[in-house]
Amino acid sequence: MNSSASSGPAPLSRRQEYRQATIEEIKGLARCQLAEHGPGALSLRAIARDMRMASSALYRYFASYDDLITALCVDAYNSVADALTQARDARPADDHAGRWWAICHAHRRWALDNPADFALIFGTPVPGYQAPARVTGPAAGRLAAALFDVYAAAAHARAARPDRTQVPEKLEVGELLTELLPEAGAHHPPRLAGIAATAWASVLGYLVAEIFGSLTRLIPDTDQLYDAHLRTVMLGMGFDPDLIQAAGRDEA
Amino acid sequence: MNSSASSGPAPLSRRQEYRQATIEEIKGLARCQLAEHGPGALSLRAIARDMRMASSALYRYFASYDDLITALCVDAYNSVADALTQARDARPADDHAGRWWAICHAHRRWALDNPADFALIFGTPVPGYQAPARVTGPAAGRLAAALFDVYAAAAHARAARPDRTQVPEKLEVGELLTELLPEAGAHHPPRLAGIAATAWASVLGYLVAEIFGSLTRLIPDTDQLYDAHLRTVMLGMGFDPDLIQAAGRDEA
């Protein structure tokens, strides 16, 4: 472990290389199954059959069903976090409203393109499964940090005015906040976290309604509705109305 | 069927009475299992064991696993719809903001009190399960209608101003709207449905974050945060700010 990770490029031995490839193949087939047959419909034996292996061989790579799910969750968190940070960085650092807008659109794009992964991390977990926080935490933290940082920067630059929101100034600080964002939590009031969290919940709720629910059958033009929803949410976050309009116009 | 339902009080025969009781017992044990061991963790054989019956006997009452889930879903929809309409009717008909406020608080109360049912209908469905719309539809429609009616009444009384929202006036009408609310959809513009739907999505997202996610560990005082969230959402719906404040104050 230590010896392989110590020297930079980590020269994987031939065996480790094969092992890694096998792990990726398993995860790929698992994702395939979830996408095809719905959430929770994942059979280790079916994966083994696809790979023409004995089912017991899979346990050399994942100690259990739950371990596989956990790995898929971590991948999904990283995938969405990548998509969001990439969308954020495509906009100039001082275009705060544009960055939030871009992040939220990237989130929806990712969710529509990867409904199975979306279900995995934002829906009810699989049967008796509970994601182990110590493994999922860091990956989920990247996501939270990306959202929070953008809003904190916007507030700092006065592109958004937290004092014009409905979220009270004094708010108890949660353990997760001080844990995930130790430095940010220190010099940013928890109010910002409250605003970002509730706003993100609104966005998430829309996506849940669109992907799991029957929102599309209620209002077919979900693109237009999402833009409106996002403008509403951003107004609620205290973003400058003019900046919101500009963010919507400048969409690449 | 027809003969038993035709004459008012429907004098159930002794057998039908027992049968109904057994069905309720099965559903009760099923709910217990879901609440205890998490969503999707439902075993027909375990239920049969609890009832000291052969597992095959259960199939006299529910044709399949999915049928049981469907029945639980319908019950859950009716349960939440009851809670919401009851909360609504506890407020005077002309207190539109208060009614929306009450409905949303009842929704949260219900979700916190019945997390298993909440997961059943608002989370990712069980493994390969897809709720048959023709069975779930009516029950879900009651919920949708309750929300929509309150907002439509508020808009009609000008307690809320749809024209001050971000949702565009012209919006395509979905099949579900004309189907579930044939009369309402006719003389109410789809814009109202769009506003109500996105607002409800925001509320739902908050509840998902609080119940499935780790919102509580981020901001411990979720009561206060929910009130703020709700005020934000209602502002976004075009509710009169003064009425929103009043709704929050008058909480019974």
Add this chain to the structure above:
DNA sequence: CCCAAATAGTGAGCGCTGCTCACAAAGAGA
């Protein structure tokens, strides 16, 4: 009252699942 029809419950069994374990190849390092 009795007998046929409908209903409720049984137990064996099929094919599937996740998972374990003793064992056999195959590769890596001395």
Add this chain to the structure above:
DNA sequence: TCTCTTTGTGAGCAGCGCTCACTATTTGGG
């Protein structure tokens, strides 16, 4: 070459949803 670690095998266990032939039990009409 010999040894130790890693991969893969196949049988098997207990559990699952579900089916089917069969047996009690209850019901209602002749």
